[in-house]
Amino acid sequence: MTDSSAVRVGVRQLFDAESSTFSYLVWEPDSREALLVDPVREQVERDLKLVEELGLRLMGVIDTHVHADHVTGAGLLRDRCGCRTMSGVGGAPCVDRALADGDVIRLGNASLHVLETRGHTDDSISGVGPNFVFTGDALLVRGCGRTDFQNGDAGALYDAITAKLFTLAPETIVYPGHDYRGHTQSTIAEERVHNTRFAGKTRDAFVTLMGELTLPRPKLLDAAVPANRACGRERQDADA
Numbered sequence: 419m420t421d422s423s424a425v426r427v428g429v430r431q432l433f434d435a436e437s438s439t440f441s442y443l444v445w446e447p448d449s450r451e452a453l454l455v456d457p458v459r460e461q462v463e464r465d466l467k468l469v470e471e472l473g474l475r476l477m478g479v480i481d482t483h484v485h486a487d488h489v490t491g492a493g494l495l496r497d498r499c500g501c502r503t504m505s506g507v508g509g510a511p512c513v514d515r516a517l518a519d520g521d522v523i524r525l526g527n528a529s530l531h532v533l534e535t536r537g538h539t540d541d542s543i544s545g546v547g548p549n550f551v552f553t554g555d556a557l558l559v560r561g562c563g564r565t566d567f568q569n570g571d572a573g574a575l576y577d578a579i580t581a582k583l584f585t586l587a588p589e590t591i592v593y594p595g596h597d598y599r600g601h602t603q604s605t606i607a608e609e610r611v612h613n614t615r616f617a618g619k620t621r622d623a624f625v626t627l628m629g630e631l632t633l634p635r636p637k638l639l640d641a642a643v644p645a646n647r648a649c650g651r652e653r654q655d656a657d658a
Contacts, residue, residue, distance in 0.1 A: 449526025537575020
């Protein structure tokens with residue numbers, strides 16, 4: 419959203435315990451227009467109930483990238499309430515709007531600004547609000563997304579984090595796409611200093627570090643990626 423302190427924006431963080439995924443409901447209070455960021459398919463009913471309880475109108479759904487650990491609720495939400503689906507360029511081909519660096523998503527008097535933050539995947543984006551940023555899996559609290567599948571690129575991720583996200587205002591709240599250690603948010607200032615993947619590391623050192631990680635293959639990789647490229651709907655339904 420815009421950088422004006424006069425613009426009020428509501429943010430509600432939601433959690434899916436099965437995949438350790440954070441979803442975010444964000445809205446502009448005057449217009450009551452809302453977006454959902456990274457919705458989980460199994461949580462669609464919960465999310466729609468909250469939208470109704472808060473008296474909001476869900477205008478759009480954003481996936482920060484094609485997820486490998488859960489199936490998005492984007493397609494179901496579009497079917498249920500007619501909202502627009504959005505993701506980064508090169509992501510799900512079924513979305514209504516592909517988002518690129520510098521694009522703006524408007525909600526009433528507010529607007530969310532898009533940054534391409536590729537590296538975890540080749541379609542990863544972040545969304546910048548007046549005092550916060552949704553970082554998806556690019557920047558996590560004291561960590562970052564892995565880069566060993568879905569056309570990941572450690573060098574590109576280092577560039578995106580250090581040249582784009584770390585240049586935001588220090589007090590900017592970081593809302594990550596996942597957490598596995600009990601954190602819910604951070605700030606850009608904290609991550610510059612305390613994120614051991616980046617603090618004090620050169621680009622080459624970071625690339626070497628990421629190449630030496632030995633991480634298990636995501637359990638849902640083979641099922642989630644094709645489903646998410648169909649906006650979370652069954653393939654035959656998505657093509658209908």
